[in-house]
Amino acid sequence: MKMLKYCRAAASVFACLVFVVLLSVSPVSAQDTEDSRLFLSGFNAYQQKDYATAVTSLNEVLQKYPDTPLRDMTLFWLARAHFKSGNQQEAARFMARFNREYPDNPLRQTAEEELQALAARYEQQYPAGSEPADTRAVAAARAAEQERLQREAAERQRLAAAKAAEEQAAREKAEAERRAAAERVAREKAAAEQAQREAAEKTEKARLQKVEEERLAREQQQRDEAERARILKAKAEEERLARERAERIARTQAEAEKQAAERAEQQAAAQKAAAAEHERQVLREKAIAEYKGILERYPDSPAARTAVNRLKALGVTVAQPQPRAAAPAPAVAGTQVLTLEVAQYAAFEFKPSLPLPPVEVAKPTVLPFEIVNRGNGRDSFFLASGFPTEFGVRFAAESAPDQSINQTPPLAPGETFRGRMILTVPAATIDGLRMTYPIQAASQYMAEASQSREIALTASAPLLRAVVKTDKTNLMPGERTQYRITVLNVGSAVARDVTLRISHPPQLEPQEPTAGGLRQEMKAALVLDGIQLKPGERRDVTIPFAVREDALAREELMVRADLINTPLQTRSAFLSNVAHVQPVSSVAVQVADSRITTIPGQVVRVPVTVTNRGNLRESFSVVADVPSSQKVTVYHDLNRDGSRQADEPEIAAIGPLGPREEAMLLLEITTPRSAQDGAEAGISVSVAPQSGSATPTVAASRMIFSRPVVQLAMKGRDGRLIPGELLTVELAVVNQGSNLARLVEVATTWPEQMELVATEAASQNATGGLTWRFTELGAGEKRLVKASFRVKPNTVVGTGLQLKSVLSYQDQLGNRY
Structure with a gap:
């Protein structure tokens, strides 16, 4: 039954540790770090036994910051401070409130039993909702404080919205100026290009050459792309083969490691079995020697007969002890003699050194003890512990502390054995936890002669908490904000080699990632190593972040702080208050x-x-x-x-x-x-x-x-002509537009009093005149044609003669001009 009780107590300890982890990862509300400063002031006063100051500071925390993330710790230490100062009514009230609000908090197990009894009676006298008037006043003050905080939050949101509107107006103004500047630059660029185009002279040969160059460039680009595709395909094939080789090597290595581990386990099991067999053999030989000693010293005693039976059970055959022959009684008439023998009995004193001071976790603790043989014969005593296996309990002699034993050497009557019990409180044990486990000593001669002693321990450990807070909860893309992380040690032991690991979402970019001793770990974590905090000490870390420009609207941003106690191998996580990305339209x-x-x-x-x-x-x-x-x-x-x-x-x-x-x-x-x-x-x-x-x-x-603008100029001698005289006419066709002219035609007609003498590259049209045709006429291109005419003989003087030329052309869309 006792062992069942101890097992249940051990299970409750493990449950407390689980609760501690669950409490550690609860979100932290946005309170000013003033609450942590006030709490540490009260906690340090309690540690220095200045309970009045502790009560004042902790009361101030509850009044100013009723929703502080340290509320559970504040209620707990405030109740204990009242209890230590003798104010039992207040102690019971705050402890009852702590039990009601945090029923699963493992700190309950570290409170004094008298304080828990007071809280239980208070709960019976004042159930939930029926507290005295002063308690209701505190609740009303808390509600008023909550309302004040909500008003302040609303005001901050209003100011943030006004600021966002101002920034939006500034951005719009800058955008308008940028557009005006862009339009001005575009106009200047267009004017420069127009002047350059008007000054350039384009020919058909140049155009064809450019087309050919583009065709060659396209073919070269296609060849380059085909070559790049071939190289990429070959590279992908090489990477695939490399991955397959790596996977085969990894599988082979894993199989080899598995086989090595199995061989190591088999060797360890064989060594353990051999050690156990050796230990059993040593104990058997010692027991045989002890029993044979009893036969030699007390051959005809009941103990000798018991020793014979024990030796037979151990496989050793000895002769049955014969009773000694009684000395002949003197021949006196009427005299009788009764022969007696003193038998061995087992008795001893088992004296551990008690009480123990608080025991620091994860460090070896030595408990001295003494065993005095109060029996009337030599005896040895077995030692056993009811501590859970994770305490690593072992026994040793004071003279040989490094050698573990499970029984004392044989002790003569009145002889004392001085030993040590060495244990290590598990690292995950909460600070202030009280534990009670038994240790036992039993006589080897008489197993039923045993004694147990209760060993009461109080754990001493660091207890780390963190408060993570941002100064802005509504953020615009590109906006900066600061996160302040306050780390506190509210335990009774020094926290050594603590690592603070700050994980942030990818939407937040640290602006000074290496400031204050921080180092960058991957892309979404900052780490601060080597933190050491004494009991009641705190450390503040401030990190500026900027919201990425591509952060999505209404995304929730939270920063997580992990406190890793490297020596104790413990880890606790804390979350910041939630910040939201504000929507931006652009x-x-x-x-x-x-x-x-x-x-x-x-x-x-x-x-x-x-x-x-x-x-x-x-x-x-x-x-x-x-x-x-x-x-x-x-x-x-x-x-x-x-x-x-x-x-x-x-x-x-x-x-x-x-x-x-x-x-x-x-x-x-x-x-x-x-x-x-x-x-x-x-x-x-x-x-x-x-x-x-x-x-x-x-x-x-x-x-x-851009369109063609083709003009025709006709030159010839003006004035009077006599019959038979020649007239040479020059026609100049010029494309003064900025685009190509197609199907350019010049049709010339003359009166019947004139006849055509000579022309070049012309054809006769349906009306009997001449037509010059040009398939294309580039921008700025000019063509000259000539024709010679003669006035027919017998033409009457004063006859008016008129040569007429008509120009027509098309653009590239087929529009005729």
């Missing part, structure tokens, strides 16, 4: 070409890219603007090829688009045929979030009209 619009050259009457398709630069998913309205003489239609370019497909719809809005998602639009513009060469027209597209939370974004482009 859109970017880009026209594929800032300057578009087109032929009058041509249908132009202009690709436009729309990018959602905000952090939330939303739709956008689209409005295109062109001069009144033109017509524009907006289409959704589904396959992103820049050409109009039959299944691509006409739209007035695009979306919804996710953050950083792009969509392609196509502006289909029908231009007027009457536009003059070199004329310009502006086009723009305006895109705005349909939620109306941001101003529209406008992208603009310039459309330059």
